[in-house]
Amino acid sequence: MTDVGAIAAGPDELDESRRKFLIYATGGTAVIGVALAAVPFVASWEPSERAKALGAPVEVPIDSLKVGQLITATWRKQVIYIVRRSQEMVATLGANDSRLKDPQSNSSEQPAYARNQMRSRRADVLVLIGFCTHLGCLPKQKFQVGDATLGADWPGGFRCPCHGSRFDMAGRVFDGSPASTNLRIPPYSFRAENTLIIGLDSPTQGAA
Secondary structure (H helix, E strand, O other), X not given: OOOHHHOOOOHHHHHHHHHHHHHHHHHHHHHHHHHHHHHHHHHOOOOOHHHHHHXXXXXXXXXXXXXXXXXXXXXXXXXXXXXXXXXXHXXXXXXXXXXXXXXXXXXXXXXXXXXXXXXXXXXXXXXXXXXXXXXXXXXXXXXXXXXXXXXOOOOOEEEXXXXXXXXXXXXXXXXXXXXXXXXXXXXXXXEEOOEEEEOOOOOOOOOO
């Protein structure tokens, strides 16, 4: 007697098996193709490199910033200097005008609210873009009045180590410096007394 289970599959059964295999294989390939095609589409939702370079506003807490101290932040790939000035530092600013290239900041870059002698919204907090306006080096802090290199009459400020440009405690450039304009000031505001927002002229800017 012939064993029924041992009977080989007929041509019709083989054709049906092939059809099922081809259907599953084609369907799987289609799913993979759709998934791969979706990758660049989903990636297009991500911020562009240009948008990343422009940068979002940066929040900086300054409650621990001490008088005479400088801290830095990064905004739009730029180094931002944040300085807590003393009353004495601010009081001496008016005495520098005759020694400066642009004491009124007429030819320098700053928001309208920082176009004053202090070049700031608040007397105690100075915010600057920390690139020398000559060739882009990072000026070093020289806050101490009087200096062995800069002279006994040095009022305190910044000195660029690359070519010697000098700036006062408002970032205004001294005569005789290679830099022609004052240090630039970014847009900024205060969300609270000790919370600085770099990149927004108002803490509510852009709010719905």
